[in-house]
Amino acid sequence: MNDNSFEKLKTAIERCWKVSDFHRNHWHAHDVADGWVPAAPEELTGLPVVTKQDLLDAQTSTPPWGGNLCIDPVDIAQVHLTSGTSGIGRERYACSASDVNVMGESWGPQFDAIGLKPGDVAVFTIPVSFMCAGLSALEGARIHKLVPLATGIASKRMILDFLTDQQAAYLYGIESFLLQLAAEARDAGLAGRFGSHLKGIQSVGSSPYLIDTMREVFGVSVFEVYGCTQAAAKIATTCHLGVESGTVHFHDEHLYIETRDPETGMTVSEGRANIIISTTYREASPVIRYDMKDSIEVVPAGTCSCGDLRPGYKPGSVARMDSMMKIRGMNVWPQAIEQILLSTPGVSEFRGEAVRKEDGSDDLIIRIRPNEATEALDDMTAALTDTIRKQTMVRPRIEIDRSIPDSDGDYKVRRWQDRRKEEAV
Ligand SMILES: [Zn+2]
Structure with missing residues (x-):
């Protein structure tokens, strides 16, 4: 990250010492000298990271803001809650009017990369609620003068x-x-007939199957965006090359972004890294060194052929750090199985879990909600069992379950559970 963004971070840290009880208490609890501010990026690890649990604990002991409301309550313009899909609670964040504006402005590089112009019609299927994602998109459209159609997933x-x-x-x-929408378009005979007015499709994450399907059905490229409630402003967006050949470039105008080796904590400028973010613009609920628990594959600065010199990450490479499961001695990455399931047209939702059998061995159970039109369920489950076994070296038990709910537009829905951990607690 550049010098300017580090200077902004220093100012944000100084302010938090003064006005954020949460950060001051957190730093004191980790033996940071009162008022200490790192002089250079190398000293940044002198401040401990903040985790979801730290914020939730503070909000439980000092409701509702956990000591991290840093403006007068009359100046709160929006409130965001995290999705709660981790099962341990929802973090709360307040935004001032200025925070909301920055959140909307941060969509600029993405809209420009897609070639959107004022007056263009934008369809947002992310539900607008108390969650940041939908509100952020709507503010982005307002500030960049797109015509917003916030449809939700109705x-x-x-x-x-x-x-x-x-x-x-x-x-x-x-x-x-998006995949369900493509299936509906195919059924309606609309595939490949969306015209040249459509310029791009925005997604969170981008599997090869999504890219191919969007190209075939809607005739356009996919653009991946990376954000979170803690940052509110977009952390990274795809350049004009799209996810096929471009990079999801980082934005450091309003954030300080660290990419670190999860084991050593050293800064990583190429390859797999953990991502830690700090906000340098948030007035109401600042966040300093939040550990996203996401792993990405870093693309070094100056290497993307789009001409944008900023570093970023490889499209489709975001993975949860804490999600690997060891099953029957094999390292199983749920994302790998997820890609297989989401690329199977007959599957509309699923849940996966690792359980311990009575004999002490592990079992991988995948429950699937099939599309209503899907026939030959036995053939589909047999094919999936085979594909997943080849990919992971673990043979899953696949069950049909028509009661699995839709994700309701929540892209962080928790589809995987390790029941063995729950038993151990
Ligand atoms: Zn690029």
């Missing part, structure tokens, strides 16, 4: 009609919903 047919009748230029959704 009716796929209505959304497809919006895309054609309103000549939409932009479609934003989570991967599983």
Whole structure:
């Protein structure tokens, strides 16, 4: 990250010592000298990281803000809650009017990369609620003068009609919903007939199957965006090359982004890294050194052929750090299985879990909700069992479960559980 963003970070740390009880208490609890501010990026590890649990604990003991509301309550313009899909609670964040503006402005590089112009119609299927993702997209559209159609995930047919009748230029959704929308478009005979007005599809994450399907059905590239409630402003967006050949470039105008080796804590400028973010713009609920628990594959500065010199990460490379499961001695990455399941047209939702059998051995159970039109379920589960076994070296037990709910547009929905850990607690 550049010198300017580090200077902004120093100012944000100085301010937190003064106005954020949460950060002051957190730093004191980790024996940081009162008022200490790192003089150079190399000294930054002198401040401990903040985890989701740290914030939740503070909010439980000092509700509602956990000592991290740093403006007068009358100046709160928006409140965001995290999705709660971790099962341990929802973090709360307040935004001032200025915070909300920055959050909206931070969409600029992405909209420019896609080629969106003021007046273009943008369809947002991420629900607008108390969660940051939907509100952020809507503010982005407002500030950049796009015409926003915030559809939520209500009716796929209505959304497809919006895309054609309103000549939409932009479609934003989570991967599983975009794939469902593509399936509906195929059924309606609309595949490949969306016209040149559509300029790009925005997603969170991007599997090869999503890229191919969006190209085939909607005729455009996918652009991946990386954000979180803690940062509110977008952390990284895809350049004009799209996810096929571009990079998801970092933005450090409003954030300080660290990419570190999860084992050694050393800064990583190429290859796998853990990502830690600090906000340098947030007035109401600042966050200093939040550990995202996400792993990415860093693309070094100056190497993307789009001409943008900023570093970033390889599209589709975001993985949860804490998600690897050891099953029957094998390292199983849920993301690998997820890609297989999401790329199977007959599967509309799923849940996976590792359990311990009575004889003490491990079992991998995957429950699947099939699409209503799917026939030949036995063939599908047999094929999936085989593919997953080849990919992971573990043979899963696949069950049909029609009661699994939709993800409701929540892209961080927790689809995996390790029941063996729960038993051990
Ligand atoms: Zn690029």
